[in-house]
Amino acid sequence: xxxxxxxxxxxxLLYIVGIISKKKRAKAKVISIIEENCTGCQRCIxxxxxxxxxxxxDDNGRHVVLKYPERCTACRDCVIACKFNAMxxxxxxx
Numbered sequence: 001x002x003x004x005x006x007x008x009x010x011x012x013l014l015y016i017v018g019i020i021s022k023k024k025r026a027k028a029k030v031i032s033i034i035e036e037n038c039t040g041c042q043r044c045i046x047x048x049x050x051x052x053x054x055x056x057x058d059d060n061g062r063h064v065v066l067k068y069p070e071r072c073t074a075c076r077d078c079v080i081a082c083k084f085n086a087m088x089x090x091x092x093x094x
Contacts, residue, residue, distance in 0.1 A: 022073070022075070027092070028074075028091060028092060029074035029089045029090065029091060029092060030066070030069050030072045030074060030089070030090060030091075030092045031052070031053075031066055031072050031074065031078060031079065031087055031088070031089060031090075032066070032087070032088050032089070032090040033063070033064055033065060033066060033086055033087055034085070034086045034087070034088065035060065035063050035086075037084045037085050037086035038063040038064050038084065038086040039063075039084055039086070040055060040061065040062035040063050040064065041083075041084070042055060042064070043081040043082060043083065044064055044078035044079075044081050044082050044086075044087060045064060045078075046081070047077040047078050047080070047081040048077060048078050049075070049077065050068075050071040050072060050073060050075075051068070051071065052066060052067065052068045052069065052071040052072045053065070053066060053067065053078060054067040064086070069092075074089055076089065
């Protein structure tokens with residue numbers, strides 16, 4: 001029984017530490033799009049839970065832009081979804 005309580009306590013502690021580190025990363029990081037790699041496939045837009053991304057059609061063609069950087073929490077869902085290495089985390093400009 002003591003082992004169960006110890007394991008449960010460790011899991012709860014790791015969960016809390018994970019939440020704290022996510023919040024710190026969200027304040028310090030933001031997504032940056034590498035336009036020359038972006039194909040406009042919109043996989044990242046479908047994965048973004050905060051709706052921070054949008055497709056833009058301009059002279060350079062169709063590509064994704066970070067329209068609402070204040071919504072970005074740097075969760076990396078869009079980075080993982082992108083098959084063309086068109087996204088990366090960068091430091092927020094203050």
